[in-house]
Amino acid sequence: MSLATLLVLADGRLPAGGHAHSGGLEAAVAAGRVRDVGDLGGFLRGRLHTTGLVSAAFAAGACARTGDFRDLDRGLDARTPSPALRRASRAQGRALLRAGRAMWSLPELGREPHHPVALGALAAAAGLGPREAAVAAAHGTVSGPAGAAVRLLGLDPYAVHALLARLAPEIDRIAADAAARTDDPVDDLPAAGAPLLDLGAELHATWEVRLFAS
Amino acid sequence: MRAEARIVAEADGRGGTRLRVLRGESPLLLRRTGPRAGGAVTVHLVGGAAGPLGGDDLRLDVEVGPAARLTVRSVAAQLALPGRAGAPPSRLEIRAAVAADATLRWLPEPLIAAAGCRHRAGTRVEVAAGGRLLWRDDLVCGRHDEPSGDVRADVTIRYAGSTLHRHELAVGPGAPGWSGAAVLGGGRAVGALVLAGPGWPEPALLGGDAALMPLAGPGLLASAVGRDIRQVRAALDPLCAAPGE
Amino acid sequence: MHPEPHEHGPDEAPHSHPDPGVDPHAPLPAAPRALRIGIGGPVGSGKTALVAALCRALGAELRLAVVTNDIYTTEDADFLLRNGVLPAERIRAVETGCCPHTAIRDDISANLDAVEDLEAALGPLELVLVESGGDNLTATFSKGLIDRQIFVVDVAGGDKVPRKGGPGVTTADLLVINKTDLAPLVGADLAVMDRDARARRGDLPTVFLSLVQDRAAAPVADWIRALVAARVPAP
Numbered sequence: 001m002s003l004a005t006l007l008v009l010a011d012g013r014l015p016a017g018g019h020a021h022s023g024g025l026e027a028a029v030a031a032g033r034v035r036d037v038g039d040l041g042g043f044l045r046g047r048l049h050t051t052g053l054v055s056a057a058f059a060a061g062a063c064a065r066t067g068d069f070r071d072l073d074r075g076l077d078a079r080t081p082s083p084a085l086r087r088a089s090r091a092q093g094r095a096l097l098r099a100g101r102a103m104w105s106l107p108e109l110g111r112e113p114h115h116p117v118a119l120g121a122l123a124a125a126a127g128l129g130p131r132e133a134a135v136a137a138a139h140g141t142v143s144g145p146a147g148a149a150v151r152l153l154g155l156d157p158y159a160v161h162a163l164l165a166r167l168a169p170e171i172d173r174i175a176a177d178a179a180a181r182t183d184d185p186v187d188d189l190p191a192a193g194a195p196l197l198d199l200g201a202e203l204h205a206t207w208e209v210r211l212f213a214s
Numbered sequence: 215m216r217a218e219a220r221i222v223a224e225a226d227g228r229g230g231t232r233l234r235v236l237r238g239e240s241p242l243l244l245r246r247t248g249p250r251a252g253g254a255v256t257v258h259l260v261g262g263a264a265g266p267l268g269g270d271d272l273r274l275d276v277e278v279g280p281a282a283r284l285t286v287r288s289v290a291a292q293l294a295l296p297g298r299a300g301a302p303p304s305r306l307e308i309r310a311a312v313a314a315d316a317t318l319r320w321l322p323e324p325l326i327a328a329a330g331c332r333h334r335a336g337t338r339v340e341v342a343a344g345g346r347l348l349w350r351d352d353l354v355c356g357r358h359d360e361p362s363g364d365v366r367a368d369v370t371i372r373y374a375g376s377t378l379h380r381h382e383l384a385v386g387p388g389a390p391g392w393s394g395a396a397v398l399g400g401g402r403a404v405g406a407l408v409l410a411g412p413g414w415p416e417p418a419l420l421g422g423d424a425a426l427m428p429l430a431g432p433g434l435l436a437s438a439v440g441r442d443i444r445q446v447r448a449a450l451d452p453l454c455a456a457p458g459e
Numbered sequence: 460m461h462p463e464p465h466e467h468g469p470d471e472a473p474h475s476h477p478d479p480g481v482d483p484h485a486p487l488p489a490a491p492r493a494l495r496i497g498i499g500g501p502v503g504s505g506k507t508a509l510v511a512a513l514c515r516a517l518g519a520e521l522r523l524a525v526v527t528n529d530i531y532t533t534e535d536a537d538f539l540l541r542n543g544v545l546p547a548e549r550i551r552a553v554e555t556g557c558c559p560h561t562a563i564r565d566d567i568s569a570n571l572d573a574v575e576d577l578e579a580a581l582g583p584l585e586l587v588l589v590e591s592g593g594d595n596l597t598a599t600f601s602k603g604l605i606d607r608q609i610f611v612v613d614v615a616g617g618d619k620v621p622r623k624g625g626p627g628v629t630t631a632d633l634l635v636i637n638k639t640d641l642a643p644l645v646g647a648d649l650a651v652m653d654r655d656a657r658a659r660r661g662d663l664p665t666v667f668l669s670l671v672q673d674r675a676a677a678p679v680a681d682w683i684r685a686l687v688a689a690r691v692p693a694p
């Protein structure tokens with residue numbers, strides 16, 4: 001396993017469309033629920049232990065079980081009740097495939113798989129293992145909205161990165177758990193939901209004016 | 215305490231529904247209630263004691279046969295309480311099967327996570343193609359002015375052999391970030407209503423933090439978060455009303 | 460980089476283009492892939508007005524579509540719809556996450572998806588115009604997204620803009636200096652702008668335009684026609 005390859009895959013500047021998604025933060029800001037660094041910390045922690053946990057498990061699964069993409073993809077559909085979030089996940093999966101194809105040789109994954117499935121497939125194609133796929137997935141679910149918070153709220157970028165540093169050990173634990181469960185049936189994989197992320201995404205999708213795609 | 219309960223509803227052959235099995239034990243006591251309106255049967259969980267309590271292990275099986283129609287309600291909220299020191303978490307496992315052309319409406323009162331409780335709720339429902347399911351779960355995080363206990367609720371709804379909806383919700387001190395802006399945003403009540411099968415209303419925003427969303431498969435989820443249970447009820451109750459009730 | 464005067468064909472005038480980042484002779488894509496032209500420039504300089512003019516001028520002769528990157532996603536698309544220059548199915552709006560230059564330069568995936576979606580929905584296209592969100596003088600398009608780019612500035616920003624340079628002014632394949640009708644009102648000297656643009660751009664073309672007077676943006680439409688004509692036809 002190449003650590004440098006993991007950095008390439010998890011780089012926030014990877015041209016995979018992430019910069020235009022706020023991970024639900026734009027909706028939370030508009031609802032008045034995230035105003036400062038403290039609120040953002042609570043948002044990121046909840047997102048990591050719900051969406052992050054699920055994404056990590058499915059990225060690890062897609063990395064370990066390269067023949068099961070379709071089942072895993074359907075498993076994410078069943079875990080994503082918000083159609084706006086299903087669209088956002090597939091749009092990011094498609095963008096990630098585009099970037100991945102330029103870097104490694106990828107198997108057939110359909111036009112727009114869910115993002116964690118695409119991420120797991122890229123990790124496998126890059127010679128990485130399930131744990132690395134999971135760590136990239138979990139980290140991505142919080143680094144994206146953290147960057148969006150800096151842009152949307154003008155928060156101090158050092159304070160925001162300090163939040164991410166504090167979450168790092170939790171990201172590692174989540175990734176290790178995800179990697180240990182890659183043989184579980186899809187129904188048994190984590191399904192932790194975050195009701196306000198679903199509801200916020202549905203509201204956000206109806207706005208006439210928005211800065212982020214989700 | 216361990217307890218098991220079982221309901222088997224089947225079509226009576228005259229357009230109505232009869233209960234072939236209705237068996238419970240404290241604290242899972244069951245009563246048939248109400249008139250035989252519209253061919254459907256209603257059963258209430260009447261409860262035996264406050265609970266579940268830490269260490270309780272409860273299981274309920276529900277089976278609705280072809281063309282039968284069953285509604286299950288409860289007379290009072292479940293109050294999850296801590297048990298004696300060192301007791302394992304309380305558990306409530308529910309298994310339900312809904313046959314083709316059958317309808318199950320699961321409409322209990324909320325579960326309240328009292329401070330210090332540790333409760334696990336597991337639900338698995340299999341609906342055959344053509345069956346209809348309306349499954350409601352409301353959760354209140356702590357009694358008035360107390361912090362929430364730990365509750366983990368795990369739901370799997372399958373329809374025509376595929377998983378339609380998979381959802382886990384964890385609240386309380388053991389669930390990192392649960393009251394943050396991504397999960398409940400300080401809300402103390404949350405409700406979910408799964409509508410599986412054909413013939414439900416169109417997706418819609420329901421006002422406030424509530425929406426009726428089309429699932430990827432045949433069904434919808436209504437989800438609501440509120441300061442208190444009244445806000446959740448205001449959003450979800452109208453979707454639970456049935457003709458003839 | 461071609462700082463020294465040079466020529467490409469016997470009938471061509473010698474010319475130079477000093478910036479290392481630009482090669483106006485880069486090969487154009489072969490049909491059937493649409494020619495993609497980026498339209499960038501500062502906020503309010505007239506990008507959407509130019510897109511509207513080009514749709515009016517070229518809509519009848521070329522199969523075209525538009526991708527907009529306004530920070531407010533629907534503003535530009537709504538303008539084009541309201542003005543009836545392009546039907547809704549020929550316009551896609553892309554969200555840029557507060558970073559208009561990121562979406563056209565560093566991470567072009569959403570724009571590429573939009574172009575592909577348009578081609579999938581409408582069949583083969585000849586021309587796709589990609590309007591960037593209004594940004595600053597350093598915002599340019601990635602060559603992974605577009606084949607040629609137009610940079611639109613206006614005289615209302617003062618006649619110093621070409622002199623300031625920046626990647627937009629120096630490297631755009633076509634520089635449009637718009638709103639010449641306002642030049643007398645703001646005291647902008649067009650001759651100064653022309654001289655400074657030449658100094659920055661070598662012989663890369665610059666056109667002066669007033670979109671309120673020339674509603675079909677004739678010089679820009681002609682420039683695009685020449686590019687389309689120069690493309691390698693489909694095999």
Ligand SMILES: Nc1nc2c(ncn2[C@@H]2O[C@H](COP(=O)(O)OP(=O)(O)OP(=O)(O)O)[C@@H](O)[C@H]2O)c(=O)[nH]1
Pocket residue numbers: 500501502503504505506507508509529535592593594637638639640641668669670671672
């Ligand atoms: N007087 C004058 N006004 C113009 C001209 N071209 C555009 N405008 C006006 O300038 C304003 C801005 O034009 P837009 O086309 O919206 O500019 P834009 O570059 O697309 O702006 P953003 O997308 O917001 O960056 C509008 O009110 C136009 O009507 C022109 O040649 N002369």
Ligand SMILES: [Mg+2]
Pocket residue numbers: 506507508529535590
């Ligand atoms: Mg514009």
